[in-house]
Amino acid sequence: xxxxxxxxxxxxxxxxxxxxxxxxxxxxxxxxxxxxxxxxxxxxxxxxxxxxxxxxxxxxxxxxxxxxxxxxxxxxxxxxxxxxxxxxxxxxxxxxxxxxxxxxxxxxxxxxxxxxxxxxxxxxxxxxxxxxxxxxxxxxxxxxxxxxxxxxxxxxxxxxxxxxxxxxxxxxxxxxxxxxxxxxxxxxxxxxxxxxxxxxxxxxxxxxxxxxxxxxxxxxxxxxxxxxxxxxxxxxxxxxxxxxxxxxxxxxxxxxxxxxxxxxxxxxxxxxxxxxxxxxxxxxxxxxxxxxxxxxxxxxxxxxxxxxxxxxxxxxxxxxxxxxxxxxxxxxxxxxxxxxxxxxxxxxxxxxxxxxxxxxxxxxxxxxxxxxxxxxxxxxxxxxxxxxxxxxxx
Amino acid sequence: xxxxxxxxxxxxxxxxxxxxxxxxxxxxxxxxxxxxxxxxxxxxxxxxxxxxxxxxxxxxxxxxxxxxxxxxxxxxxxxxxxxxxxxxxxxxxxxxxxxxxxxxxxxxxxxxxxxxxxxxxxxxxxxxxxxxxxxxxxxxxxxxxxxxxxxxxxxxxxxxxxxxxxxxxxxxxxxxxxxxxxxxxxxxxxxxxxxxxxxxxxxxxxxxxxxxxxxxxxxxxxxxxxx
Ligand SMILES: Nc1ncnc2c1ncn2[C@@H]1O[C@H](COP(=O)(O)OP(=O)(O)O)[C@@H](O)[C@H]1O
Ligand SMILES: [Mg+2]
Numbered sequence: 001x002x003x004x005x006x007x008x009x010x011x012x013x014x015x016x017x018x019x020x021x022x023x024x025x026x027x028x029x030x031x032x033x034x035x036x037x038x039x040x041x042x043x044x045x046x047x048x049x050x051x052x053x054x055x056x057x058x059x060x061x062x063x064x065x066x067x068x069x070x071x072x073x074x075x076x077x078x079x080x081x082x083x084x085x086x087x088x089x090x091x092x093x094x095x096x097x098x099x100x101x102x103x104x105x106x107x108x109x110x111x112x113x114x115x116x117x118x119x120x121x122x123x124x125x126x127x128x129x130x131x132x133x134x135x136x137x138x139x140x141x142x143x144x145x146x147x148x149x150x151x152x153x154x155x156x157x158x159x160x161x162x163x164x165x166x167x168x169x170x171x172x173x174x175x176x177x178x179x180x181x182x183x184x185x186x187x188x189x190x191x192x193x194x195x196x197x198x199x200x201x202x203x204x205x206x207x208x209x210x211x212x213x214x215x216x217x218x219x220x221x222x223x224x225x226x227x228x229x230x231x232x233x234x235x236x237x238x239x240x241x242x243x244x245x246x247x248x249x250x251x252x253x254x255x256x257x258x259x260x261x262x263x264x265x266x267x268x269x270x271x272x273x274x275x276x277x278x279x280x281x282x283x284x285x286x287x288x289x290x291x292x293x294x295x296x297x298x299x300x301x302x303x304x305x306x307x308x309x310x311x312x313x314x315x316x317x318x319x320x321x322x323x324x325x326x327x328x329x330x331x332x333x334x335x336x337x338x339x340x341x342x343x344x345x346x347x348x349x350x351x352x353x354x355x356x357x358x359x360x361x362x363x364x365x366x367x368x369x370x371x372x373x374x375x376x377x378x379x380x381x382x383x384x385x386x387x388x389x390x391x392x393x394x
Numbered sequence: 395x396x397x398x399x400x401x402x403x404x405x406x407x408x409x410x411x412x413x414x415x416x417x418x419x420x421x422x423x424x425x426x427x428x429x430x431x432x433x434x435x436x437x438x439x440x441x442x443x444x445x446x447x448x449x450x451x452x453x454x455x456x457x458x459x460x461x462x463x464x465x466x467x468x469x470x471x472x473x474x475x476x477x478x479x480x481x482x483x484x485x486x487x488x489x490x491x492x493x494x495x496x497x498x499x500x501x502x503x504x505x506x507x508x509x510x511x512x513x514x515x516x517x518x519x520x521x522x523x524x525x526x527x528x529x530x531x532x533x534x535x536x537x538x539x540x541x542x543x544x545x546x547x548x549x550x551x552x553x554x555x556x557x558x559x560x561x562x563x564x565x566x567x568x569x570x571x572x573x574x575x576x577x578x579x580x581x582x583x584x585x586x587x588x589x590x591x592x593x594x595x596x597x598x599x600x601x602x603x604x605x606x607x608x609x610x611x612x613x614x615x616x617x618x619x620x621x
Contacts, residue, residue, distance in 0.1 A: 002509055009506045016494040297490040300451050302479025302507050388451045390563050391442050
């Protein structure tokens, strides 16, 4: 007995009979495609966002926050502490003979989004002269850096794309102050591209922060210098601060945003998948009952219950695979590479590109195939148990 | 002549709710090799049930069923399926062809259960279609064929693996007189020229006349009627 050849023939018959149940089968394909597209949409958003966050951190830059602060916005450091950090172990010395430390503050200001013409938050970062030195990825691409003590700002290329009125040479108002855009900087694939930078002392006085900062970024001689520096920041009595590598800091932020997507995207995907599964089961049970006489006839002739099971199973998998393909295509054409922005840490906008990757395609396709598998097993079981009675075959 | 099929004291009950109904209670019969037997009887007398037992598509509750010297009543499901594929061709009232397959592909189905190479399968299909005089319709789908032609395809499917026994459940029940007679003549020819043993259930006395003998089934036992 050739199990292979009989199973192959039954599978071929099942698949070729799909057009007889065209509308039902199409509905199943479309519902599976929607599940895949929605899930893939969420996952690729998360993916793009995570890539941007992860790309923002360097392993040899320490970011220092107040003990207990998780994000830059709710941290605070004094000017003295920032100076003291520069005297820590393993801190890199710049061309000017001074440690490369950048005391920074992050403020939230309003801007108008080009896409929706609505107000949205933008991060305004006060940085010192070392602002570019602590970020190797960042460089001025148009105009120049702001000059110290002036009301000049430079804008990230991502923010320039998303918000109105930040073209080079334009003036913008935040609060009582008017600022002039003197430069555009690029920091590809990082959150910094979605920021505005101005001179830290000017930001301090405008936002009435005295001489205090929120964070400090410290360039170390190498990533291996980190543990000693972390210990210093923690144990030095005048500091008692929490330091970590910038890489770890953004990885943790990515982790948190990943949780958000997991708690939203996956449940939505799974609820939709359950709906699609109900449809798939319905379609496959209909397939089995519309083919009851055919299945019984094949069983009478001597075909095995296994071949009847496999025919139904593979039909379900074919439908789900077509659905998966359609879903991936919709997502790839519709979203991939699209630039999006979302709330980053501290409710400011972070611009990033939606990224479909093999890993998340794998996840969405797996979900589709699980729908096909479960949608095929039970109807397939019914097909396999179809009795080979002549009366049924008639 | 020796018996191709021997039924010894066969019992068969169906359950309906709590009560069992006895269809056969100690049925003993024998069919000779090369015979062409018509089985007649009122509706519900157990004709289809008998074909199911003879063809190994259902099990008896007691007694013995012996095919060509071999007891088949103790076979497992898998053994029965393999035995059916080897030894029995089935012909149904409503032809039961696979609508997505061509005539030739329908006829080829039983050969999918064998190890025959594709070339040999094609040869056997061509031979079977030639016997039923449908060689020119090999590539047609069932819905492009008349009822009589569909039944011919079904007959070709039943004989393609050269089984000893053909079981027909009202093979002409859905056909007009002339077409029915054509089909019956074909069956007669298969019996006379190829030596197939044929058991045919029918309602139609005229159809029964094509057989060598007619058994009348009533209340679970037989009375032979000589035509
Ligand atoms: N699968 C079954 N379950 C229960 N009763 C059945 C089943 N098949 C047939 N019967 C009953 O057995 C009797 C004989 O049926 P059947 O062999 O189909 O008769 P016939 O073919 O002579 O009309 C009928 O009363 C029928 O209702
Ligand atoms: Mg009947």
